[in-house]
Amino acid sequence: MEITSATATAPGALPVLGHALSLLRDPFGFLARLPDYGDLVLIRVGPSAAVVVCDPELTRQVLLDDRTFDKGGPLFDRYREALGDEIVTCPYSDHRRQRRLLQPVFHPARLTGYARVMTRQIGEVTGSWRDGGVIDVLAEMQAITARTAVVTLFSDAIADTAVARTLRDFAAIQKGIYRRMLVPSPLNKLFIREAVRYRRARARVQRTAGAVIDEYRSNGTDRGDVLSVLVASRDQEGRQLSDSEVNSQVMSFFLASAETTASLLAWALLLLARHPGIEEQLHAEVDTVVNGTVTVDDLPRLPLTGRIVTETLRLYPPGWLLTRVATSDTRLGGHAIPAGTNLVYSPYLIHHRSDVFPDPWHFDPGRWDSERARPPRSALIPFGSGPRKCMGDTFAITEAALALAAIASRWRLEHIPGPRVRPARDIVLNPRGLRMRITSRRTGQPGREDGASRVGTRSS
Numbered sequence: 001m002e003i004t005s006a007t008a009t010a011p012g013a014l015p016v017l018g019h020a021l022s023l024l025r026d027p028f029g030f031l032a033r034l035p036d037y038g039d040l041v042l043i044r045v046g047p048s049a050a051v052v053v054c055d056p057e058l059t060r061q062v063l064l065d066d067r068t069f070d071k072g073g074p075l076f077d078r079y080r081e082a083l084g085d086e087i088v089t090c091p092y093s094d095h096r097r098q099r100r101l102l103q104p105v106f107h108p109a110r111l112t113g114y115a116r117v118m119t120r121q122i123g124e125v126t127g128s129w130r131d132g133g134v135i136d137v138l139a140e141m142q143a144i145t146a147r148t149a150v151v152t153l154f155s156d157a158i159a160d161t162a163v164a165r166t167l168r169d170f171a172a173i174q175k176g177i178y179r180r181m182l183v184p185s186p187l188n189k190l191f192i193r194e195a196v197r198y199r200r201a202r203a204r205v206q207r208t209a210g211a212v213i214d215e216y217r218s219n220g221t222d223r224g225d226v227l228s229v230l231v232a233s234r235d236q237e238g239r240q241l242s243d244s245e246v247n248s249q250v251m252s253f254f255l256a257s258a259e260t261t262a263s264l265l266a267w268a269l270l271l272l273a274r275h276p277g278i279e280e281q282l283h284a285e286v287d288t289v290v291n292g293t294v295t296v297d298d299l300p301r302l303p304l305t306g307r308i309v310t311e312t313l314r315l316y317p318p319g320w321l322l323t324r325v326a327t328s329d330t331r332l333g334g335h336a337i338p339a340g341t342n343l344v345y346s347p348y349l350i351h352h353r354s355d356v357f358p359d360p361w362h363f364d365p366g367r368w369d370s371e372r373a374r375p376p377r378s379a380l381i382p383f384g385s386g387p388r389k390c391m392g393d394t395f396a397i398t399e400a401a402l403a404l405a406a407i408a409s410r411w412r413l414e415h416i417p418g419p420r421v422r423p424a425r426d427i428v429l430n431p432r433g434l435r436m437r438i439t440s441r442r443t444g445q446p447g448r449e450d451g452a453s454r455v456g457t458r459s460s
């Protein structure tokens with residue numbers, strides 16, 4: 001089978017480079033224009049080709065059929081090389097087993113405990129803000145989500161000083177993995193210092209996790225943290241995850257959770273600053289509901305907060321470009337797809353289709369209002385869909401809503417004029433360089449609580 005005869009090719013391909021320049025210059029504009037050319041559009045980057053799935057229904061079909069459209073493609077392959085056997089990149093053949101083993105980590109009964117950790121970390125990070133100060137928004141949000149990830153992973157099994165070290169190590173690991181994913185292999189040799197930092201950080205995290213795994217295996221207590229569950233979990237044949245598998249899942253949990261949720265929060269804060277009317281409504285909502293610290297019990301009474309999170313995920317889905325590989329000759333939307341074809345799906349592309357989301361570039365949390373005709377939920381895919389759908393969606397939405405409500409109840413954030421904030425061309429869709437001024441909404445209240453101190457560092 002031949003793909004080129006069955007699908008449209010995106011315009012603007014250059015000899016040898018293909019669409020590499022368009023993708024480098026303006027990947028988001030390039031993607032959003034692709035549906036003009038067809039439901040499946042072929043793009044080329046150097047010698048590699050991929051079919052971009054531009055239609056919501058075909059995207060759904062790809063995501064539902066995880067046997068035919070398996071995890072794969074250069075990005076996932078490099079991630080897998082770096083992390084080893086873990087849930088996000090494992091092939092279909094091992095996925096059911098891994099998903100079953102991880103299911104207890106995401107059991108709804110555990111969420112209350114995780115939410116307590118989130119509330120504490122949000123309080124610690126925002127408690128150090130000063131009235132009138134300027135913050136690097138992404139770094140602050142990463143501080144919240146990275147600390148939440150480490151403490152939900154290990155609870156108090158590692159000391160505060162080890163939390164700080166582990167946060168720095170995870171940051172180095174993340175940087176190293178992203179570099180491997182984005183830079184062609186031969187060029188990776190140029191980043192020797194970073195590679196050494198990466199290896200040392202990995203070894204340290206493995207040692208830390210290894211010591212805790214040994215302790216948990218020997219005394220068998222459930223501390224309510226993720227590691228307790230991973231160590232105790234068994235598949236249908238009664239087999240447990242090996243120590244190295246637990247280690248890979250620990251790494252994966254951190255990478256899947258911290259930066260994505262931080263990106264969501266940073267975009268939400270920028271959007272609110274750009275839409276003062278909506279910000280005002282949010283302040284009114286939290287002022288009515290929140291009394292002191294925001295807890296998970298408050299969330300059902302904060303519908304606008306929830307809609308702001310949903311609409312931010314639509315406009316700026318942190319996982320904006322994902323890949324699959326066809327494992328056998330197949331057909332999609334009437335087109336022939338030969339085995340080995342790389343496919344790309346993009347929540348960003350689908351979320352900006354004007355036939356699905358009218359006025360798609362406009363930030364309108366009201367489109368998720370239950371009293372309005374809502375857009376089809378099936379076209380909202382920030383967490384993917386089907387058997388490989390994100391396992392941490394509720395975790396992420398809870399953390400984002402708690403943080404947003406907590407921040408809105410105390411602070412107003414104002415964007416400092418400067419270069420236009422655009423999404424960075426990273427693995428995660430980040431508003432790089434976003435700085436905002438924070439002003440206390442409670443007059444006479446000091447921004448910094450006495451004695452509030454922070455363990456740890458930014459995650460990047």
Ligand code: HEM
Nearest residue numbers: 088256257260261318319322382383384388390391392396
């Ligand atoms: C806003 C935050 C998040 C976004 C946008 C997001 C997005 C995604 C997406 C799009 C996928 C599917 C990838 C694919 O189809 O190839 C995924 C998978 C996954 N995510 Fe998330 N995620 C977020 C937060 C989290 C958190 C907080 C956790 C853990 C606590 C998590 C754990 C996972 C896991 C384990 C998978 C793999 C599921 C599987 O393959 O069975 N994610 N995520």
